[in-house]
Structures are given as structure tokens and as C-alpha cells.
Amino acid sequence: VRVISKRLRKLAQRIQGNMGTMNHILDENIKGQKIVKIYAGARHEKSKFKHAVHQIRNATIKSEVATSASTPIIELLIVCVISLIIYLMAQQAKAGELTPGAFLSYTIMMGLLPSPIKKLMRINEHIQRGLAASDGIFAFLDEAAEPMQSSTAGAAKPLQCRGELQFNNVDFAYGAGEAKTTVLSHFNLHIAAGETVALVGASGSGKSSLAALIPRFYEVSSGEILLDGQAITDLDLQALREQIAFVNQDIVLFDDTVERNIAYAVPAEDIDRAAVERAAQLAQANDFILRMDNGYDSNIGESGQRLSGGQKQRLAIARAIYKDAPIIILDEATSALDSHSESKVQQALDSLMQNRTAIIIAHRLSTVKNADRIVVLDNGQIVESGTHAELLAQKGHYFYLNQS
Ligand SMILES: Nc1ncnc2c1ncn2[C@@H]1O[C@H](COP(=O)(O)OP(=O)(O)O)[C@@H](O)[C@H]1O
Ligand SMILES: [Mg+2]
Structure with a gap:
């Protein structure tokens, strides 16, 4: 578990770093859109952005792999511990002390129940926060794209204008x-x-x-x-x-x-x-x-x-x-x-x-x-x-x- 945690932490740092790069590129492009447009930098910026996104994707996949490996391991440990407790209780029951044992196992069950519920609540919280944050983004994304080609057929392409x-x-x-x-x-x-x-x-x-x-x-x-x-x-x-x-x-x-x-x-x-x-x-x-x-x-x-x-x-x-x-x-x-x-x-x-x-x-x-x-x-x-x-x-x- 510790090995996985270490790896997760490292990957998270990498994701953070790449996120930073990506946001930074976005920031530059939104603030500097006029310059990007006038110097035809769209392709250049796109490839920079793509690279950053690619890095994030790789790191995220790796961290997901690590997370999904850690969950079963932790669960297995929990199951082992519970089994051990039950085994011990069974031993006690044999000796004629059943009632306190049953009481105990109930308490344990009750103790375990809140954690998954809490997790579900947290997921909901994340979803809600994400939805709220995306409002502004959707407004931005809904901006109509610039028509790169004119609507008129056979738009003339002046190679060198006179400048009148x-x-x-x-x-x-x-x-x-x-x-x-x-x-x-x-x-x-x-x-x-x-x-x-x-x-x-x-x-x-x-x-x-x-x-x-x-x-x-x-x-x-x-x-x-x-x-x-x-x-x-x-x-x-x-x-x-x-x-x-x-x-x-x-x-x-x-x-x-x-x-x-x-x-x-x-x-x-x-x-x-x-x-x-x-x-x-x-x-x-x-x-x-x-x-x-x-x-x-x-x-x-x-x-x-x-x-x-x-x-x-x-x-x-x-x-x-x-x-x-x-x-x-x-x-x-x-x-x-x-x-x-x-x-x-x-x-x-x-x-x-x-x-x-x-x-x-x-x-x-x-x-x-x-x-x-x-x-x-x-x-x-x-x-x-x-x-x-x-x-x-x-x-x-x-x-x-x-x-x-
Ligand atoms: N992006 C914008 N959105 C809305 N109003 C703007 C924007 N840019 C400028 N304006 C408004 O247009 C008017 C002319 O601004 P601007 O062209 O920047 O003038 P100048 O360059 O002579 O100072 C101003 O009233 C300004 O408030
Ligand atoms: Mg001005």
C-alpha cells in the first residue's frame, strides 16, 4: 500500500504540473488571442496544447491504474481483518459467550456502513462543483467559431496586397x-x-x-x-x-x-x-x-x-x-x-x-x-x-x- 501511495503521489504531482502547463497555455491563448490570430499561430499553439494534454492523459491513466490496484488490496486487508475478528468471535461463541459476540459484530457492521455512504456523498459534491464550474466554460465554448473561409465561393486569396x-x-x-x-x-x-x-x-x-x-x-x-x-x-x-x-x-x-x-x-x-x-x-x-x-x-x-x-x-x-x-x-x-x-x-x-x-x-x-x-x-x-x-x-x- 505504501508503494502504491508513493507512486500515486508522484503521479499526482506530475498531473498537477502538466495541468499548470495546460492552463498556462490556455491563459496565454485567451489573453493573447489577437496576436495568435494575426500571426497565424493557431496550429503552433494547438500542438503545444495537445502535447500538454497528452502528458496529462498518460499520467492520469497511470494514476488510475495505481488507484484501482490499491482499492482491492485495501479491501482484501479489511476482509482479512474482519474474518479474523469473526473467527475469534466464533471461538468465543463456542465457549458459550455468544450474545456479546453477536452484539459486537452488529456494531462492526454499523461502523462500516457510514464510510461508503460518505464516499457517495463526496462524489456527489464533486459532480455538483464540476457542474457549477462548467457553466462559464460552456458559455465560452458556445462562442461561434470564426469563419476561416469566406462564405462567397472562390474567395480571393491576395498574396500581397497594396494596402488601400x-x-x-x-x-x-x-x-x-x-x-x-x-x-x-x-x-x-x-x-x-x-x-x-x-x-x-x-x-x-x-x-x-x-x-x-x-x-x-x-x-x-x-x-x-x-x-x-x-x-x-x-x-x-x-x-x-x-x-x-x-x-x-x-x-x-x-x-x-x-x-x-x-x-x-x-x-x-x-x-x-x-x-x-x-x-x-x-x-x-x-x-x-x-x-x-x-x-x-x-x-x-x-x-x-x-x-x-x-x-x-x-x-x-x-x-x-x-x-x-x-x-x-x-x-x-x-x-x-x-x-x-x-x-x-x-x-x-x-x-x-x-x-x-x-x-x-x-x-x-x-x-x-x-x-x-x-x-x-x-x-x-x-x-x-x-x-x-x-x-x-x-x-x-x-x-x-x-x-x-
Ligand atoms: N471589448 C469591448 N466590449 C465592450 N465595449 C468595449 C470593448 N472595447 C471597447 N469598448 C467600448 O468601446 C468604446 C471605444 O473604445 P476603444 O475603441 O477602446 O477606444 P480608444 O481606443 O479610443 O480608447 C468605449 O466606450 C469602450 O468602453
Ligand atoms: Mg485604445
């Missing part, structure tokens, strides 16, 4: 019914291929939502968004996202090496180390990466806990640079940087944005000054648009944003 974007009468809201938050209504915006457009405006004005509509993280309620003149809903979802590099407001990093975070979801044999280093250099990340124990092969820890906010942000920027996509969206991508590294990263971004369509969202107006066009949003409406100099001269919203 057009918002036509776009309505967009989060939620429905009572909880509905309308973000955009009858929104129109044209962005020429290769143009750099900066979105500015108070927080809550709809900048992030607008950006999230382009890779179809959310669907418009009505109206349409065109890429190179083609409705994005007519494009293959994966092909569409391949055209876009995205740096999120919330930085998402994975518990993996620096290299694999920059060349995220690229199969190991296809990672171009030189390109990774070039991207890191442009993002001003090279210096701190080389200072780490194993350089580009250093593990950055769970959600990059071994890095500072600015370092994480530079890694996220390096990832976008490595992707080398025709459209680049930067949502507050330099907000965690101090002004010194920001100006350096800004130079890298400026060169990155050349010959690409770029949408930059920034609080700090120093980062948007050089944009071809600045669009000022207020409550989901465009209230001003023009170059930095033009808008300053207008002394409108932008001018006052600049003052504060």
Missing part, C-alpha cells in the same frame, strides 16, 4: 440589447496604399475598435471595409491577417525564447536568425537581449515577467517588424517606452512605415507628428483631419489635445 483601405458607412457596436455600446456609426475613411494615418482622440473615442475591425477581430454591424477595393469579408480570413502586422495596446508575449517570440509561430526550421536580429536591432531591443544569459535563446518567462514594460514593448515591435507585412497597425505601441528609447524606436518605426500602409494610434502626439495625415476621433466621429501643421493652425481639437 476604405471604410464605407461602417456601423459598429459591442454587445447587443441593453449592453450595447455603439462605437461607430456611418463611419467613412479612405486610407491610400502606403499612407501613414495617425488616429488620435480621447480614450474611449473608438480608436482601438476601429483598428480591430481591419483584421476582423470584430465584425461590422453594417457597411463594409474594403482592402484594395475588395470587401474584407470576401477574403480568406487567414490571407487577410497575413497582410497585417499588429502591435497591441496590451502586449502579449509567450513563455518561450526571445527568438521564438519575435519569429512568433514560424516553424523552427524556417526561422531566419539574421532577420530576427535585424528586427530586434530596429526595435532597439538588441542590446538588452544580448545582455540576457542566453541572448536570443533566453527564455523570457511567463508573459515575459523577466522583462520591463519597455523591453516587452520593444519585443512586440520587433515581432511586427519581422512579420514584414504590407499593413501595419500600432495601437499605443510606444506608450511604455521612456522618451529616450521612444525616439529611437520611433526612427525604426518611421523607416518601417515607409512603403507600407500604417495606422498609428498614440497618446503622445510626438509620435504622430510625422504621419501623412492625422485623423482626430471624438465619440466615433472624425472631427478633424489633416497634417500636424494644418491641424495646429486650425486651433481645433488637435490643437487643444496638444496643449494638454
Whole structure:
């Protein structure tokens, strides 16, 4: 029994460890779903997850085998003990002391009865707790899957788009019914291929939502968004996202090496180390990466806990640079940087944005000054648009944003 207990304990530890890994992967994927989607990391994440689940299954089967071996052994022991007691009582009965013996055996029976009942109660408790916990999970599982292929037959697969974007009468809201938050209504915006457009405006004005509509993280309620003149809903979802590099407001990093975070979801044999280093250099990340124990092969820890906010942000920027996509969206991508590294990263971004369509969202107006066009949003409406100099001269919203 002791041998089995020891084995059970070891297996339980292994299951716990693997559960931890699995939950951790799930956590990363749920929090970082936008990054997983835009960098087509689904297959990569799936195989990581599958491996963890496989490990758990193996350990669980082994522990079940051990448990089922231990139960009969324990039961056999109990039966032996009971037999012994009965034998002893029989001996006593022979000697003419039957009544106390019968009384004793009754007591023993009674004593044994509560334990299985208790066990049954505990099982019920487990079931109830499980059912309660699964409620939230079912709600999550009921979310409709993204249509990877468009409904239109023969969806075009643009291999390399030019990057012209057009918002036509776009309505967009989060939620429905009572909880509905309308973000955009009858929104129109044209962005020429290769143009750099900066979105500015108070927080809550709809900048992030607008950006999230382009890779179809959310669907418009009505109206349409065109890429190179083609409705994005007519494009293959994966092909569409391949055209876009995205740096999120919330930085998402994975518990993996620096290299694999920059060349995220690229199969190991296809990672171009030189390109990774070039991207890191442009993002001003090279210096701190080389200072780490194993350089580009250093593990950055769970959600990059071994890095500072600015370092994480530079890694996220390096990832976008490595992707080398025709459209680049930067949502507050330099907000965690101090002004010194920001100006350096800004130079890298400026060169990155050349010959690409770029949408930059920034609080700090120093980062948007050089944009071809600045669009000022207020409550989901465009209230001003023009170059930095033009808008300053207008002394409108932008001018006052600049003052504060
Ligand atoms: N996931 C979401 N679910 C519901 N409402 C949201 C969500 N994200 C943003 N909103 C709401 O949409 C509006 C626009 O938000 P957002 O696009 O994040 O603005 P900005 O990026 O300009 O700060 C805000 O009122 C915000 O509360
Ligand atoms: Mg935002």
C-alpha cells in the first residue's frame, strides 16, 4: 500500500504540473488571442496544447491504474481483518459467550456502513462543483467559431496586397440589447496604399475598435471595409491577417525564447536568425537581449515577467517588424517606452512605415507628428483631419489635445 501511495503521489504531482502547463497555455491563448490570430499561430499553439494534454492523459491513466490496484488490496486487508475478528468471535461463541459476540459484530457492521455512504456523498459534491464550474466554460465554448473561409465561393486569396483601405458607412457596436455600446456609426475613411494615418482622440473615442475591425477581430454591424477595393469579408480570413502586422495596446508575449517570440509561430526550421536580429536591432531591443544569459535563446518567462514594460514593448515591435507585412497597425505601441528609447524606436518605426500602409494610434502626439495625415476621433466621429501643421493652425481639437 505504501508503494502504491508513493507512486500515486508522484503521479499526482506530475498531473498537477502538466495541468499548470495546460492552463498556462490556455491563459496565454485567451489573453493573447489577437496576436495568435494575426500571426497565424493557431496550429503552433494547438500542438503545444495537445502535447500538454497528452502528458496529462498518460499520467492520469497511470494514476488510475495505481488507484484501482490499491482499492482491492485495501479491501482484501479489511476482509482479512474482519474474518479474523469473526473467527475469534466464533471461538468465543463456542465457549458459550455468544450474545456479546453477536452484539459486537452488529456494531462492526454499523461502523462500516457510514464510510461508503460518505464516499457517495463526496462524489456527489464533486459532480455538483464540476457542474457549477462548467457553466462559464460552456458559455465560452458556445462562442461561434470564426469563419476561416469566406462564405462567397472562390474567395480571393491576395498574396500581397497594396494596402488601400476604405471604410464605407461602417456601423459598429459591442454587445447587443441593453449592453450595447455603439462605437461607430456611418463611419467613412479612405486610407491610400502606403499612407501613414495617425488616429488620435480621447480614450474611449473608438480608436482601438476601429483598428480591430481591419483584421476582423470584430465584425461590422453594417457597411463594409474594403482592402484594395475588395470587401474584407470576401477574403480568406487567414490571407487577410497575413497582410497585417499588429502591435497591441496590451502586449502579449509567450513563455518561450526571445527568438521564438519575435519569429512568433514560424516553424523552427524556417526561422531566419539574421532577420530576427535585424528586427530586434530596429526595435532597439538588441542590446538588452544580448545582455540576457542566453541572448536570443533566453527564455523570457511567463508573459515575459523577466522583462520591463519597455523591453516587452520593444519585443512586440520587433515581432511586427519581422512579420514584414504590407499593413501595419500600432495601437499605443510606444506608450511604455521612456522618451529616450521612444525616439529611437520611433526612427525604426518611421523607416518601417515607409512603403507600407500604417495606422498609428498614440497618446503622445510626438509620435504622430510625422504621419501623412492625422485623423482626430471624438465619440466615433472624425472631427478633424489633416497634417500636424494644418491641424495646429486650425486651433481645433488637435490643437487643444496638444496643449494638454
Ligand atoms: N471589448 C469591448 N466590449 C465592450 N465595449 C468595449 C470593448 N472595447 C471597447 N469598448 C467600448 O468601446 C468604446 C471605444 O473604445 P476603444 O475603441 O477602446 O477606444 P480608444 O481606443 O479610443 O480608447 C468605449 O466606450 C469602450 O468602453
Ligand atoms: Mg485604445
